[in-house]
Amino acid sequence: MARRPVDIVGAGQLLLAVSLMAAGQLFMRRGMLDFGPVDSFADFGRLVRGGLASPASIPFVWAGMIVYAAAVMVWLQVLSRMALSIAFPLMGLSYVLVYLGAAAWPALDEPLSLQRFAGTGLIMCGVALVAGSGSKAC
DSSP: OOOOOOHHHHHHHHHHHHHHHHHHHHHHHHHHHHHHHSSSSSHHHHHHHHHHOGGGGGGHHHHHHHHHHHHHHEEEEEEEEOHHHHHHTTTTTHHHHHHHHHHEEEEEEOOOOOHHHHHHHHHHHHHHHHOOGGGOOO
């Protein structure tokens, strides 16, 4: 069976969507550390009301939502160019980027551990298999 040539634009859009999704998650996490725990619907209401009344009160949450919205727009472009059965599993790369970004951003205070690193490696192996790199990578 002949392989289709790689769509460079689609691959670039996919990498951009993955990167934006990961960045959005990191920003939202940073903002929620400032806000505090959301343990009830009332807490969630306080988050929404506070964010709408004074967006500057949770700037990282807003930044994260904006970046995440941009990721969704790019993701829609990816879906127009690439099979879902390929594109969606490759979104697993966002797990890797979030883990590395959270560990690298001191404000998030996320620990590095051998177990998490190994799990991230397994995700990367799965992504490599789906991307067609072959099972030799793992």
